Amino acid sequence: MEKATFWQRPERLLLLRGWARDGVSEREIARRMGLRPLGLRIWKGRYPAIAEALSRTGEMADYQVEEALLRAATGYRYTEEKREETEKGEKLVVSEKEATPNVTAIGMWLKRRKPEIWDESLPDDRPSAENNLFQALGDWEEEVIAPDEIPNLQPKTEADHDLVEAGAI
DSSP states (O other), rough: OHHHHHHHHHHHHHHHHHHHTTOOOOHHHHHTTEEEHHHHHHHHHHHHHHHHHOOHHHHHHHHHHHHHHHHHHHHHEEEEEEEEEEETTTEEEEEEEEEOOOHHHHHHHHHHOOOHHHHHTTSSSSOOOHHHHHHHHOOOOOOOGGGGGGGGGHHHHHHSSSOGGGGGO
16 A cells, blocks of 8 residues: 555544644654655645645644634524425525524633633632531541440430420420
């Protein structure tokens, strides 16, 4: 199999795109492909699929994804084309559609751009309910109880507290 054909297979183009996104230099990509840098430049001119695969750098891909996320968060208009069969033959139907804002994309955008306001996972100044419980218990420390002492706990606990009978209220 010719080397150029090998590198134009879908799984190899995926590998080239990944290297470009990761910021691997063209000199290193050429080495990994078994080429000299000049050979890679010639291939990029001769084979559009290879040129396209190496054209998206990591920064460019990041901006494309960011743009797509922003579009999903704010909504957008697009044109949809369908081919339909009619009595007179095939007909192209073009329609304008609108994608409404996506709540998940909105949340992701806000949590990344303004985490101090929108990210619930970040700690805030208010103590959590769990911390309030431990604060109310004060210096209480967990007591280790041996398994053979468990049957004796209920009578001891009942003796330590005033119990209210169900019918007394």
